[in-house]
Amino acid sequence: MDDPISSPGLTRRSFLRASTVLAASAAAVTASLAPLRKLGQFTTSDEFLQKYYKEMTPEEMKVVLARIENEVEHQYGVRPHLRDFKPMNGVEFVYALNLSRCVGSRQCVHACVAENNQSRNPEIQYIRVLKMPNDGTFDLEKSEVSYDSKAVPEAGSFYLPVQCHQCRNPPCVKVCPVKATWQEADGITVVDYNWCIGCRYCEAACPYFARRFNWSTPSIPKEQINPNMSYLGNRPRYKGVMEKCHFCIQRTRAGRYPACVEVCPTGSRKFGNILDPNSEVSYILKNKRVLILKEELGTLPRFFYYFDV
Amino acid sequence: MKNFLRFLRRCAAISFVGDWRYYAWLGILTALCFIGLNAYAKQFVSGLGTTGMTDQVSWGVYIANFTFLVGMAAAAVMLVIPVYIYKNEDLHDLVIFGELLAVAAILMCLAFVTVDLGRPDRFWHLIPGIGVFHFPGSMLSWDVLVLNGYLVLNIYICGYLLYCRYRNRKPAKWLYIPFVFTAIVWAISIHTVTAFLYVGLGGRPFWNSSIVGPRFLASAFTAGPAFVILALQVIRRATTSAIGARWPEHGVVPHEIPARAATLSDLEVLAEHLPELAAVSAAERRECLEGATVLHAGAGDILLRQGANEKNAFLILKGRVVVRRDERGRSRITRNIGPGEQFGEVSALAGTPRAATATATEPSEILCLPADSLRKLMRNPKMNEIISWRMTERLMIADHSLLILRGIVQVAMIINVFLLANELFTEFYNSNHDSTSWRYLVLGLNGFHALVPWFWTAVTLNLGAMVLFMLPLSRSLKWLDLGCVMCIVGIWIEKGMGLVIPGFIPTPLGQIVEYVPSWNETLICIGIWAFGFLCFTVLLRMAVPILQGQLSHANESQPATR
Numbered sequence: 001m002d003d004p005i006s007s008p009g010l011t012r013r014s015f016l017r018a019s020t021v022l023a024a025s026a027a028a029v030t031a032s033l034a035p036l037r038k039l040g041q042f043t044t045s046d047e048f049l050q051k052y053y054k055e056m057t058p059e060e061m062k063v064v065l066a067r068i069e070n071e072v073e074h075q076y077g078v079r080p081h082l083r084d085f086k087p088m089n090g091v092e093f094v095y096a097l098n099l100s101r102c103v104g105s106r107q108c109v110h111a112c113v114a115e116n117n118q119s120r121n122p123e124i125q126y127i128r129v130l131k132m133p134n135d136g137t138f139d140l141e142k143s144e145v146s147y148d149s150k151a152v153p154e155a156g157s158f159y160l161p162v163q164c165h166q167c168r169n170p171p172c173v174k175v176c177p178v179k180a181t182w183q184e185a186d187g188i189t190v191v192d193y194n195w196c197i198g199c200r201y202c203e204a205a206c207p208y209f210a211r212r213f214n215w216s217t218p219s220i221p222k223e224q225i226n227p228n229m230s231y232l233g234n235r236p237r238y239k240g241v242m243e244k245c246h247f248c249i250q251r252t253r254a255g256r257y258p259a260c261v262e263v264c265p266t267g268s269r270k271f272g273n274i275l276d277p278n279s280e281v282s283y284i285l286k287n288k289r290v291l292i293l294k295e296e297l298g299t300l301p302r303f304f305y306y307f308d309v
Numbered sequence: 310m311k312n313f314l315r316f317l318r319r320c321a322a323i324s325f326v327g328d329w330r331y332y333a334w335l336g337i338l339t340a341l342c343f344i345g346l347n348a349y350a351k352q353f354v355s356g357l358g359t360t361g362m363t364d365q366v367s368w369g370v371y372i373a374n375f376t377f378l379v380g381m382a383a384a385a386v387m388l389v390i391p392v393y394i395y396k397n398e399d400l401h402d403l404v405i406f407g408e409l410l411a412v413a414a415i416l417m418c419l420a421f422v423t424v425d426l427g428r429p430d431r432f433w434h435l436i437p438g439i440g441v442f443h444f445p446g447s448m449l450s451w452d453v454l455v456l457n458g459y460l461v462l463n464i465y466i467c468g469y470l471l472y473c474r475y476r477n478r479k480p481a482k483w484l485y486i487p488f489v490f491t492a493i494v495w496a497i498s499i500h501t502v503t504a505f506l507y508v509g510l511g512g513r514p515f516w517n518s519s520i521v522g523p524r525f526l527a528s529a530f531t532a533g534p535a536f537v538i539l540a541l542q543v544i545r546r547a548t549t550s551a552i553g554a555r556w557p558e559h560g561v562v563p564h565e566i567p568a569r570a571a572t573l574s575d576l577e578v579l580a581e582h583l584p585e586l587a588a589v590s591a592a593e594r595r596e597c598l599e600g601a602t603v604l605h606a607g608a609g610d611i612l613l614r615q616g617a618n619e620k621n622a623f624l625i626l627k628g629r630v631v632v633r634r635d636e637r638g639r640s641r642i643t644r645n646i647g648p649g650e651q652f653g654e655v656s657a658l659a660g661t662p663r664a665a666t667a668t669a670t671e672p673s674e675i676l677c678l679p680a681d682s683l684r685k686l687m688r689n690p691k692m693n694e695i696i697s698w699r700m701t702e703r704l705m706i707a708d709h710s711l712l713i714l715r716g717i718v719q720v721a722m723i724i725n726v727f728l729l730a731n732e733l734f735t736e737f738y739n740s741n742h743d744s745t746s747w748r749y750l751v752l753g754l755n756g757f758h759a760l761v762p763w764f765w766t767a768v769t770l771n772l773g774a775m776v777l778f779m780l781p782l783s784r785s786l787k788w789l790d791l792g793c794v795m796c797i798v799g800i801w802i803e804k805g806m807g808l809v810i811p812g813f814i815p816t817p818l819g820q821i822v823e824y825v826p827s828w829n830e831t832l833i834c835i836g837i838w839a840f841g842f843l844c845f846t847v848l849l850r851m852a853v854p855i856l857q858g859q860l861s862h863a864n865e866s867q868p869a870t871r
């Protein structure tokens with residue numbers, strides 16, 4: 001046979017053979033990649049090249065905010081008001097939840113979904129309410145998440161809502177390989193949805209099951225969009241990125257309560273500035289019996305459970 | 310540079326040449342790669358929701374395979390350590406195969422990580438200097454560095470050694486020994502870093518155990534050499550044929566080949582292909598020519614015969630010679646060499662029977678030196694260096710080398726089983742909350758037991774392999790191969806499904822959500838494995854002819870054989 005290794009020019013046969021192989025591979029590649037035709041608008045060059053949140057100048061941020069507003073309007077048909085809320089000086093947010101009062105109504109869960117433009121399908125929720133048995137244990141493995149919230153409160157049970165604990169020593173921030181998640185000056189751990197690469201290492205690291213991944217493109221009905229949006233908070237997320245509770249940045253950094261605090265029918269949820277000695281949360285930490293979930297892990301949560309005493 | 314480019318071009322060209330079995334194997338692998346690519350295209354469009362993963366079990370078979378393959382890549386050092394630290398020459402020519410395996414394994418690792426990313430388009434955020442690299446805080450950033458570094462190291466070491474072999478030059482020690490030692494430490498580090506990826510997560514008690522790192526190393530050093538044992542036999546098989554099937558042999562015995570006395574001008578011809586000869590003075594040359602002859606061999610003439618006892622060494626002046634060893638009714642080409650190369654010198658110097666048969670494949674002129682003349686020639690330090698070095702550069706793959714690897718697998722498997730037993734004792738003697746994942750894996754929990762059969766299969770295979778490797782029975786290749794397959798499958802389960810998945814079950818909030826890989830996800834895995842085998846096959850297809858001497862600088866105008 002002719003020698004493909006050292007023959008200086010192309011012979012007719014080797015040329016024909018090479019062309020056949022090339023044509024066959026090109027056809028195979030095209031056929032394999034056929035599903036990509038359904039991809040649609042995946043990413044724009046502006047989005048692809050967007051800089052890291054902390055490296056953007058205010059002017060660059062303005063351009064990005066305008067671009068994202070257009071993207072959201074294009075996708076959901078609603079013109080949002082998107083802002084980049086900055087932390088306030090002298091503020092560190094802390095959450096306190098009264099276990100004696102919580103009845104497990106799950107109203108917080110649904111208020112959170114509505115406020116924060118969470119995907120309805122696939123369903124993403126930041127708050128999980130655990131129904132715990134009153135049997136002398138505090139064993140999370142005995143908890144139930146899919147109880148019927150119309151039948152609450154049930155005798156023999158208490159309710160333990162869990163969401164992001166906004167740790168002072170957050171394992172999720174430590175493990176992120178691209179610093180796409182970090183702790184802000186007011187104690188809120190945020191995610192830059194345009195920087196996350198979707199490796200889900202933070203999801204594996206979180207001891208409170210507080211982080212969520214967008215396994216598919218999120219979907220939100222147009223009429224349910226909350227147009228008051230923040231860059232690090234409740235703007236619609238992308239497929240393939242992480243998200244999590246951010247203490248309703250778009251509300252709390254504008255002096256309002258998080259949606260879950262406002263909606264709670266029993267007043268179990270308290271929120272405020274721990275650096276202000278006269279705040280409600282400061283009072284609770286000083287005067288109530290307080291419990292921290294998984295204290296032994298050294299995560300130092302800013303989320304406290306307490307009891308009426 | 311021009312030479313190097315030609316080397317690359319010839320390597321690329323030879324990867325397209327082979328017999329029908331080679332084409333069939335490549336064809337199947339390529340088809341599987343395309344099926345995997347197609348499945349990945351679907352995942353790319355619809356998102357990772359096409360997998361069986363959930364927020365509860367957020368890593369699945371991709372990361373499981375990744376973890377297993379990092380171990381395979383680290384195993385290359387198991388071959389490097391005895392050669393360079395303990396100067397074990399038996400494994401010398403096998404090092405390159407180990408490192409090529411490492412290259413293929415790391416490429417698969419990178420592919421598995423890429424398909425696991427939610428946003429592969431943002432990979433550039435991970436590039437140090439361009440993106441934002443969370444180093445040294447994130448163990449994943451360490452993994453990016455060590456894996457890519459290991460890939461570059463291994464490509465460099467294999468590439469340099471193969472290129473030297475191609476140019477028929479002795480590799481300069483300072484250009485590769487420091488890198489080899491770096492690679493040894495590096496190999497340990499890639500696997501330790503990968504273990505720390507899991508160990509560093511305080512919220513996952515199943516992983517947060519200091520024994521995970523040592524367990525990773527022990528299991529890697531079991532599965533890796535076991536795979537190399539199997540791969541070496543495949544290479545050996547592929548380079549053999551039924552005796553006499555390849556070259557027509559005239560049955561001409563060595564002393565019937567026409568010969569004449571050798572002259573100084575013959576040495577001049579030799580010096581064109583063997584530059585080191587220039588260092589030998591005319592007086593020394595004359596001394597060496599005593600009793601030397603030049604054989605004029607025709608195609609098919611046998612120059613020396615395996616098992617014969619005579620004391621001549623040979624240097625090729627012109628033409629081409631194939632050296633083959635006959636074992637167990639099959640014949641394996643160990644070398645395929647041209648002008649300037651030597652053969653028969655090992656048995657001539659040692660006074661042992663011929664270990665192989667040498668046949669001229671085309672009309673050739675061969676310088677035939679009595680052993681004493683060769684010794685005189687080797688008094689010259691430059692000649693001594695080049696001739697001794699070439700004696701070690703043989704593609705032997707002797708059974709003896711496989712048995713050394715068997716020893717490594719044996720010890721590593723015993724350590725691996727011992728460490729697992731330690732872990733099981735700790736978790737089950739005082740059962741507490743932190744051992745829930747272990748209970749789920751080993752016994753099942755609250756009616757969920759998807760992983761229980763996997764775990765016990767792994768334990769059975771590992772224990773079975775351990776016993777088999779301790780019995781003298783496994784000195785026979787058939788049983789050795791069975792033991793290797795058991796090791797590889799056992800470790801794959803133990804480190805893949807048995808390590809990654811139970812870490813997520815139950816969730817930190819106590820829920821049990823089981824994980825089953827989806828069909829699409831499985832196809833992607835099959836595609837990546839096929840891609841890895843394809844890479845390894847092509848790399849071997851390039852390396853074997855170079856090691857045999859068939860593909861070399863000297864024969865650039867020679868056609869390649871199938």
